[in-house]
Amino acid sequence: MRHKPVLVAMMVLALAFGVAMSMSAFTILHTMARDPIPEKSSQLYAVQIDNGGPRSRKPGDNEPPAQVTWRDASAWLSMHRATREAAMLQVGLTLKADGEAGKGTHVAGRATSAPFFTMFDVPLRYGRGWTDAEEGDRARVAVISSALNDRVFGGENSVGRTLLLNGDAWRVIGVAGPWDPRPRFFDVAGGQAFDEGEDVYLPLQTAVSLEMETMGYEYCDAGPRGDTYADLLASECVWLQYWAELPSTADARHYAEGLTTYAEGQRAAGRFGWPANIRLSNVRDWLVARKVVSDDARLSVIVAFGFLAICIVCALALMLARSLERSGEYSLRRALGASRRTVFLQAATEAGLIGSAAGVLGIAFTLGALGLMRDLFPGDLARIAVIDGPLLAGTVALAAASAVLAGIYPAWLAMRTAPGIQLKGGL
Numbered sequence: 001m002r003h004k005p006v007l008v009a010m011m012v013l014a015l016a017f018g019v020a021m022s023m024s025a026f027t028i029l030h031t032m033a034r035d036p037i038p039e040k041s042s043q044l045y046a047v048q049i050d051n052g053g054p055r056s057r058k059p060g061d062n063e064p065p066a067q068v069t070w071r072d073a074s075a076w077l078s079m080h081r082a083t084r085e086a087a088m089l090q091v092g093l094t095l096k097a098d099g100e101a102g103k104g105t106h107v108a109g110r111a112t113s114a115p116f117f118t119m120f121d122v123p124l125r126y127g128r129g130w131t132d133a134e135e136g137d138r139a140r141v142a143v144i145s146s147a148l149n150d151r152v153f154g155g156e157n158s159v160g161r162t163l164l165l166n167g168d169a170w171r172v173i174g175v176a177g178p179w180d181p182r183p184r185f186f187d188v189a190g191g192q193a194f195d196e197g198e199d200v201y202l203p204l205q206t207a208v209s210l211e212m213e214t215m216g217y218e219y220c221d222a223g224p225r226g227d228t229y230a231d232l233l234a235s236e237c238v239w240l241q242y243w244a245e246l247p248s249t250a251d252a253r254h255y256a257e258g259l260t261t262y263a264e265g266q267r268a269a270g271r272f273g274w275p276a277n278i279r280l281s282n283v284r285d286w287l288v289a290r291k292v293v294s295d296d297a298r299l300s301v302i303v304a305f306g307f308l309a310i311c312i313v314c315a316l317a318l319m320l321a322r323s324l325e326r327s328g329e330y331s332l333r334r335a336l337g338a339s340r341r342t343v344f345l346q347a348a349t350e351a352g353l354i355g356s357a358a359g360v361l362g363i364a365f366t367l368g369a370l371g372l373m374r375d376l377f378p379g380d381l382a383r384i385a386v387i388d389g390p391l392l393a394g395t396v397a398l399a400a401a402s403a404v405l406a407g408i409y410p411a412w413l414a415m416r417t418a419p420g421i422q423l424k425g426g427l
Helices: 005-033 070-079 132-136 146-153 204-209 229-234 249-268 283-289 295-325 327-335 340-376 380-384 389-415 419-424
Strands: 044-049 084-097 105-112 124-127 141-144 162-165 168-176 200-203 241-245 278-282
Touching (some): 005 389, 070 084, 070 229, 070 249, 084 200, 084 204, 124 146, 141 162, 200 204, 295 327, 295 340, 340 389
Antiparallel strands (some): 141 200
């Protein structure tokens, strides 16, 4: 290897580029496709109901809306059919701390039901979430993120402190710990699967009583919205996400039967003019149904691994040329008593060393490529283009495997070198 550094460098570069391309694309796909809450993904269900009927969809499409109306959400919450249930929406807030002057800053908030924190395993650094009683009383209490707590309160325990949100005083009762599920499975309906999370969590009933509207998507395909907030609450517009925690398959079946009964009741009351059409989708099924993993991401991985295959072929050609060039050396070693196995292991070991070097360089290229993506495409992609330890180890393994794959045939040729013919030819 020391006698042909340029050739070796070319092999290392070819493999490193191929590995970096592949791992960059795979990292994006891996983040988009992973289970964001594996310990409970089979127990958490997105709830859908068809409140618009066939006229609100394209011909042949039987999928209910991804969000629900306020009238359905409030009705289901009052039934308490699931172990835990939560309706939610994203709201925009203007924030001020105690005594802060000026206009304040805009922060994203999530108005949701009391079980939200337990359902989704949101860690609490300080304090607690609100209770059903507090939500029923429309209490102005809030749980804030650690990031906001650090920014506003310097990281100290802020439970009991006050924030001014939209001009109203809210008492901080909890500070959430680090929590950043990717994708944000509970908020994918509006294409916000990889947005940053909220800094403030508020009781849903309190937010609705203050007429907070969604910062997400609001669809009114099934009927007019109306002009007032009361009109919105009574309308067929869908603007809330609804999730239920159902620990067992039997629980899910029972819950689905209850939803069907509810839908048939709405039909009997004249609200729906079509048979009950409901859906329960656990986290993984929900992410697939909402196509969180884009076709572009899958295509990028295929293209990238195709490029890696080309790089392996190039490395194979270089190794083959190098092997043929060293046929005299192999013949001499064979003539001096080296076994075929020894020659093969020598060539394969050299290929492995080249692969290891390509792996280290491939990590640097991969980190550089992901950093470039974050700079060029800030926003969602910046949160996706992050590689972790296992993927870094996979980068090295992929490079080593690629080099060994490229080196097997040249090593096999080296092993089969006939010493007599080469020696007669003068090496």
